[in-house]
Amino acid sequence: xxxxxxxxxxxxxxxxxxxxxxxxxxxxxxxxxxxxxxxxxxxxxxxxxxxxxxxxxxxxxxxxxxxxxxxxxxxxxxxxxxxxxxxxxxxxxxxxxxxxxxxxxxxxxxxxxxxxxxxxxxxxxxxxxxxxxxxxxxxxxxxxxxxxxxxxxxxxxxxxxxxxxxxxxxxxxxxxxxxxxxxxxxxxxxxxxxxxxxxxxxxxxxxxxxxxxxxxxxxxxxxxxxxxxxxxxxxxxxxxxxxxxxxxxxxxxxxxxxxxxxxxxxxxxxxxxxxxxxxxxxxxxxxxxxxxxxxxxxxxxxxxxxxxxxxxxxxxxxxxxxxxxxxxxxxxxxxxxxxxxxxxxxxxxxxxxxxxxxxxxxxxxxxxxxxx
Numbered sequence: 277x278x279x280x281x282x283x284x285x286x287x288x289x290x291x292x293x294x295x296x297x298x299x300x301x302x303x304x305x306x307x308x309x310x311x312x313x314x315x316x317x318x319x320x321x322x323x324x325x326x327x328x329x330x331x332x333x334x335x336x337x338x339x340x341x342x343x344x345x346x347x348x349x350x351x352x353x354x355x356x357x358x359x360x361x362x363x364x365x366x367x368x369x370x371x372x373x374x375x376x377x378x379x380x381x382x383x384x385x386x387x388x389x390x391x392x393x394x395x396x397x398x399x400x401x402x403x404x405x406x407x408x409x410x411x412x413x414x415x416x417x418x419x420x421x422x423x424x425x426x427x428x429x430x431x432x433x434x435x436x437x438x439x440x441x442x443x444x445x446x447x448x449x450x451x452x453x454x455x456x457x458x459x460x461x462x463x464x465x466x467x468x469x470x471x472x473x474x475x476x477x478x479x480x481x482x483x484x485x486x487x488x489x490x491x492x493x494x495x496x497x498x499x500x501x502x503x504x505x506x507x508x509x510x511x512x513x514x515x516x517x518x519x520x521x522x523x524x525x526x527x528x529x530x531x532x533x534x535x536x537x538x539x540x541x542x543x544x545x546x547x548x549x550x551x552x553x554x555x556x557x558x559x560x561x562x563x564x565x566x567x568x569x570x571x572x573x574x575x576x577x578x579x580x581x582x583x584x585x586x587x588x589x590x591x592x593x594x595x596x597x598x599x600x601x602x603x604x605x606x607x608x609x610x611x612x613x614x615x616x617x618x619x620x621x622x623x624x625x626x627x628x629x630x631x632x633x634x635x636x637x638x639x640x641x642x643x644x645x646x647x648x
Contacts, residue, residue, distance in 0.1 A: 279305045279647075280362035280385075282353065282372035284338040286311040286320045289329075292455045292562060293368075295634045296641070297329060303647055308360055310353065310376075312336040332356055336371055339513050346375065353379035363387060364645065370396050370412065377419040389645055390420060391427040392437070393455070394559035394581065416442045425644055429454045429559035432580030450644045453584075454560025456634030462569035464625055465546035467617055471502040472610045474575075475548035477541055477563040478555070480511045480518040485554025485577065487518070491600035492554075494531045496607050503611060508544050510537040545570045549617045550610050556597050558582050569628040573620030575606045585632075591624040 279300050283289050289297070289309050300307050307329050314321045314333035321331045335352040337345050353376055357365070367376030368391035380388045399409060416437070420426055425448040428434040434451055437443045474493065478484040486507070493505035507526075511517050526532040535544055541563065545551065551567035551574050558581030564574050565585065574592035576582040586592040593609065595602035610616050642648040 277305050277364070278308060278360060278362040280308045280310060280357065280360060280365045280380075282334075282365065282367040282376040283309065283311040284336055284369045284371050286314050286318075288369075290320060290323055294327075295456070295458060296638050297324075297327065299635075299638045299642060300647065301328060303642070305364075305647070306330065308332060308362060310334045310356060312338070330360075332360075336375075338369075338371065346371070350375045350379055354383050357383035357385055364647075365389065366391060366645070368393050374412075374415045374419045377423050381422040387645065388423040389425055389427065390423045391429075391641075392433055392559065393429055395433060395436075395557060399557075413440060413442055420444075420447070424448060425450055427452055427641060427644070430581040430584055433559065436580075448644075450640070452640050453632050453637050454565060454581075455562050456637030457562070457565035457569045457628055457632050458634050459569045459625075459629050459632075462542065462545075462566050462628075464569075464571040465542075467549045467571075467621065468547060471500060471504070472550055472607075472617065473504040473506065473548045474550050474552050474607060474610075475506040475508065475544055475567075476552045476554075477508040477538075477544065478553065479514070480507075480509045480523065481514055482516045482518065483556040485556065485598075485603075487522075488554045488598060488600040488603055489552055490522075490526045490531055492603040492607055493526075494529075495600075495604045496611065497531065499608075500611050503607075505532050506535060506544060506548060507532045508535045508538050508541060541566060542570065545572060548572060549621075550575060550592075550607070552576070552603070552607070553582065554595065554597075554603055555579060555582055560584065565628060565632045568624035568632070571621040571625045573610070573617055573624055575603065585627075587623075587627075591620050591627050 297307050310332040324331050336349045364387040365380040365385050366389045367373045373390040377390050420443050428451050434449050476489050480486055496503050527534050545567050551572045553576045557579050560581050574586050577597045578594040579597050588594045593606040595606050
C-alpha cells in the first residue's frame with residue numbers, strides 16, 4: 277500500500293511528521309512524500325531517504341496567489357499521483373490540502389484526507405484581504421468536498437469551517453490534539469538560575485504576536501533589567517512579516533536577544549524559564565507543546581488553538597489577543613514569584629504527556645484513516 281504525504285515546507289516532514297511517517301512504515305506502508313525544494317543531494321531529502329521514504333520534489337509556492345503557479349502545482353501533483361498510484365493521500369497546510377485533495381480526486385486516488393493545521397494569513401485579513409479570503413474559502417470548499425475526512429487541530433477551526441460551509445453538514449471531521457510532541461525527545465530540563473528568562477519561537481510575523489512580545493519585554497526589562505527575553509525564528513516571505521529594521525531595533529536597544537533560526541530548539545527552551553506565544557490564532561502551536569514537554573510554563577493567548585494548551589493559573593496563563601499590557605502583567609507574575617515557574621512547569625509536563633504525546637495523536641489519525 278502506497279501512502280502519499282504532501283507538505284508545503286520540506287523540513288516539516290521531519291520535524292512535524294517524522295513520527296507519523298514512522299508509524300505508517302511500521303504498519304507496512306510504503307511512504308511517499310511530496311514537497312517543494314527537494315533536489316537531489318538536499319540534506320532533508322537525504323534524511324528522508326535514509327528512513328526508507330520515497331521523496332518527490334514538486335512545484336509548489338508556499339505563499340503567493342499567482343494563478344499560473346497554482347495551476348502548475350495542481351498539474352505537478354496530478355502527474356505525480358498518476359505515476360505513483362497512491363492508495364491514500366494526506367495533505368497538510370493550505371496549498372497541499374487544496375491542490376493535493378483536488379489532484380488526488382482527479383487522479384482517482386481512493387482514500388483522500390486533509391489536515392487543517394491552522395487558517396493562515398488569508399483568513400485573518402479584512403478589507404483588502406477580503407477577496408483573497410473569499411477565494412481561499414471557495415477553494416477549500418471545493419477540495420474538502422472530495423475527501424473522506426478532514427482533521428482539525430482545534431474545535432474552533434472545525435466550527436468555523438462548518439459555519440462557513442467549507443465542509444458539508446454531513447462530512448466526517450476529526451479533532452486531534454495538534455501535531456503532538458515526542459515527550460521522550462523533549463525531556464524535562466532544569467530551570468536556569470537567576471531572574472526569569474522568557475522565550476518566543478516563531479516565524480517573525482505580526483500575527484504571531486512578535487510586536488506585543490517586544491513591547492512587553494521592553495517594559496518588563498525597564499523594571500527588572502536582569503530579566504532576559506529571547507527570540508528564535510526568521511523573517512518569513514509573508515505580507516504580515518516583521519520588517520528587518522524592527523528586529524534590528526529590538527536587538528540594538530537590548531529589548532530582545534535574537535538567536536536566529538535553529539534546527540534544534542531544545543537548547544533555547546532549556547535556556548528559558550517561561551515560554552511565551554502571543555499568537556492571534558493557531559492550529560495547535562507545536563512550540564508550546566515542546567516547551568511544555570520540557571517542563572516550561574506557558575503564557576499564550578485566549579485564542580483558537582492556543583487556549584486548548586493552557587489551563588489558566590495551572591500550567592500557565594492566558595492573555596487577550598493583541599494585549600501587550602496583559603502580556604506584561606503575566607510575565608511579571610513570574611518575576612515576582614520565583615517558585616511559580618517550577619510549579620507550573622511540572623504541570624505543563626504532565627499535560628504534554630497525558631494529552632499531547634505524539635504517539636497518541638498519530639494513533640487517532642491512523643484509526644480514522646483505517647490504517648490502525
